[in-house]
Amino acid sequence: MSAHSTTPLASTPLTGFLRGSGPALLLAHGASSDIADSFGPLVDHLADTNTVIAPDYPGSGATPADLEPLTLDSLADRLVHTAVMSGSDQVAILGFSTGSAVAVRAATRHPERVSALILSAGLARPNPRLHLIVDTWRRLARADDQHTLAAYLLLIGWKAAWLDALSASELTALAGRIPPHLPPGADAQLDLLARVDIRADLTEITVPVLLVAGAHDQVISATLTEQLAAGIPGAGLVVLDSGHALAAEQPAEWAGAIVEFLSTVRDHHRTNR
Numbered sequence: 001m002s003a004h005s006t007t008p009l010a011s012t013p014l015t016g017f018l019r020g021s022g023p024a025l026l027l028a029h030g031a032s033s034d035i036a037d038s039f040g041p042l043v044d045h046l047a048d049t050n051t052v053i054a055p056d057y058p059g060s061g062a063t064p065a066d067l068e069p070l071t072l073d074s075l076a077d078r079l080v081h082t083a084v085m086s087g088s089d090q091v092a093i094l095g096f097s098t099g100s101a102v103a104v105r106a107a108t109r110h111p112e113r114v115s116a117l118i119l120s121a122g123l124a125r126p127n128p129r130l131h132l133i134v135d136t137w138r139r140l141a142r143a144d145d146q147h148t149l150a151a152y153l154l155l156i157g158w159k160a161a162w163l164d165a166l167s168a169s170e171l172t173a174l175a176g177r178i179p180p181h182l183p184p185g186a187d188a189q190l191d192l193l194a195r196v197d198i199r200a201d202l203t204e205i206t207v208p209v210l211l212v213a214g215a216h217d218q219v220i221s222a223t224l225t226e227q228l229a230a231g232i233p234g235a236g237l238v239v240l241d242s243g244h245a246l247a248a249e250q251p252a253e254w255a256g257a258i259v260e261f262l263s264t265v266r267d268h269h270r271t272n273r
Contacts, residue, residue, distance in 0.1 A: 013082040015063040016055030020047025023266065024088035027054045028079055028099030028106075030121075031189035032137065032182050034060040038096045040247035045255030046094075050262070053091065055082045059185010066185070070192040076106035080113055092116040092262055096246070097123075097220060098189065100228075101196045108201045116265045117205065118258050120212040121244055123224040124231055125197045133219060134194050141182050150178040159216035159243035202231030209235040210261040212254060214242035236261065 016035060025046055029038035035054040046052050057075065059065035079102060083091045092115050095103030100122025107114040126134070133156060140149040154163065154175055163171065183189075209232050213225040229235060238257040242249040 012078060013085045014055035014057065014078050015061060016053065016082065018086055019043060019052045019054065020050055022050045023262070024083060024086075024091040025050040025052050025262070026079065026083045026088070026091040026093045027052065028093060028095040028102040029057065029060070030097035030099055031193040032141075032186035033097075033189070034183055036061075037179075038099065038247065041251045042247050042255050045251060046258065049259055050092075051088065053083050053086050053088060055079060057185060057189060059188060060183040063185075066188065070185075070188050072102060072105040072192070072196065072198070073109065075102050075192070076109055080106050080110045084113070089113060090115050092118065092265070094118040094258060095120065095122060097121045097244070098193045098196065101198050104198045104201050104205065107207060108204045111204075111206060114207055116207050116262065117209045118212065118261060119209065119228065119235075120246060120254070121214060121217055121220045122211065122228050123196065123220050124199050124202060124228045126194060127221075127224065129221065130219070130224065131194060134190050138187055138190050141186060146181070147175075149182075150175040153178055156218045157243055157245045158249065159214070159218075159241075161216070162243065162249055199231060202228075205232055208261075208265045210257070211235050211237045212246070212257055213237065213239050214244055214246055214249075215239050216242065217244045219244040 027035060027039060029035050034056045035043070043052055043054060056063045058070065090113050093103040093106055095101070095118070100119035103117050103119060107117055123130070136152065140152055166174065211225065211229055213222070229237060240246060240250045240253050246254050
């Protein structure tokens with residue numbers, strides 16, 4: 001699909017909230033997650049300088065689950081439609097993990113509506129190691145062993161040094177903050193993650209792009225980050241001292257990188273008008 005074509009928007013927006021004021025910033029969360037889980041305190045940081053549009057995927061938050069399998073196309077269309085219905089005809093998109101692939105697809109399907117991309121803990125396509133992670137995640141969720149699932153998500157989500165610094169009681173408390181049940185749409189979202197392939201989309205991106213990675217991310221490894229970066233010549237890269245849980249470990253640093261990038265993009269647009 002040409003980067004200059006216009007794709008009709010989906011008819012049903014996602015459910016979420018608006019916060020802050022300023023240029024529009026649309027959030028795309030990770031799989032088996034929701035806005036609160038993927039972005040946490042980052043939303044308040046970003047709302048100081050942006051109107052944050054924060055929708056949940058089908059089966060997360062207050063958005064009803066879909067009966068059909070999720071696709072990148074439909075999710076990207078509904079994400080952009082949600083922004084338009086919120087009053088924003090053009091947005092920058094911040095994607096986290098699976099949300100980065102959704103953001104890229106939104107930019108290639110709706111280029112007239114996307115001004116910039118921030119792809120955090122993103123990937124172009126899962127490798128066998130990530131398939132194993134996702135498969136184990138789904139199996140534990142289906143087994144309904146919440147203690148083991150929480151332990152697994154801790155071990156893959158946070159960097160080892162972060163967890164090593166916690167006492168036994170603090171580690172137990174952190175595990176206890178993981179919701180006892182995944183969102184109803186978690187399995188469908190993880191299934192989508194296993195099917196993601198945006199390699200062809202990357203050559204069609206025409207807007208400024210910032211990549212944000214966790215130096216100790218055990219879900220989206222450095223190899224996956226490098227593959228994504230290689231497909232987007234000219235993209236900036238910020239590496240944070242974090243595991244996959246950027247919002248828990250480095251929210252201020254993550255927000256700072258985003259705000260600085262968006263400020264630079266806007267200054268460039270004003271200079272070139």
